[in-house]
Amino acid sequence: MEQGERAATAGPPGAETSAPTPAGRPRDPALDEAIILATRRRLVLDGYSKMTLGDIAADAGVSRPTLYRRWPGKFELVVDALDWGFRAQRESYPTLELADLPPHQAFREALRRVDPCYFNPDAIILQGGFMGEQPRAPELLELLRERAVEPRLTLLLDVLRGLQERGHVRADLDIDTLTTMCFGSFFGAFLRGDTDGAALAERVAETVWRVIAVDTTT
CATH class of the missing domain: 1.10.357 (Tetracycline Repressor; domain 2)
Known part of the structure; x- marks a missing residue:
C-alpha cells in the first residue's frame, strides 16, 4: 500500500468528504476533474483493491503530493469520483x-x-x-x-x-x-x-x- 492510502474502512458509508486546500493555493477544477476521471478509469481497469494512488497520479499527469493535498486517502477519492458520476448522470437526463x-x-x-x-x-x-x-x-x-x-x-x-x-x-x-x-x-x-x-x-x-x-x- 502506498504512503497516504487508506483502507476502505477509513470513512463510513456515504460519508461526505471535503479535501483540504492549503492556504493561498486555489483549487484547479480542471486538475481535479482529470484526477477524478483517472480514478474512475482505474476502478474499471484494476478494481478498488488493486488500484493505487500512484497509478492514478500518473494517469492524470500529476504528482502524488498533488493527490494528497486534495484527498487524505484512496477511499475519500473514490467517494468523490463516484459522486462526480452520479451528478453527471442526473445532469444528463432530459x-x-x-x-x-x-x-x-x-x-x-x-x-x-x-x-x-x-x-x-x-x-x-x-x-x-x-x-x-x-x-x-x-x-x-x-x-x-x-x-x-x-x-x-x-x-x-x-x-x-x-x-x-x-x-x-x-x-x-x-x-x-x-x-x-x-x-x-x-x-x-x-x-x-x-x-x-x-x-x-x-x-x-x-x-x-x-x-x-x-x-x-x-
Whole structure:
C-alpha cells in the first residue's frame, strides 16, 4: 500500500468528504476533474483493491503530493469520483417532468434511467467490481446502493405508484418486485452479451407495459 492510502474502512458509508486546500493555493477544477476521471478509469481497469494512488497520479499527469493535498486517502477519492458520476448522470437526463408525460412514455423514460450505463458505458463493470469487493470493502457497495442504485429505483417506483393511483397500471401489481426485475434485466443482458442498453430499455419497457397496463393503448 502506498504512503497516504487508506483502507476502505477509513470513512463510513456515504460519508461526505471535503479535501483540504492549503492556504493561498486555489483549487484547479480542471486538475481535479482529470484526477477524478483517472480514478474512475482505474476502478474499471484494476478494481478498488488493486488500484493505487500512484497509478492514478500518473494517469492524470500529476504528482502524488498533488493527490494528497486534495484527498487524505484512496477511499475519500473514490467517494468523490463516484459522486462526480452520479451528478453527471442526473445532469444528463432530459428536462422532462415525468408526471406530465403520457403513462407509457413516463414508464419508458423512468425505466431508461434505471439502466446503470445510462451515462457511463462502464458502469456495470464498475458495479460488478464493487460487488466483488464486498468481503474486503463493504462500505463501497453500501455507498453504491445509497447514491446510485436506490435513487434510480425510487424514481421508477414513484412513477409506477403514480400510474397505479391514476388507474393506468394494475392495482394488484407488486411494483417493488417489478422495479427490481427491471433493474436486473440490464445485468442479465450484460452477462448474455447484449450491451445495447438503449435498445434493451425500449424492449423491456414494451414487454413489461403489455403485462402491467390497464389500457395498453395509452
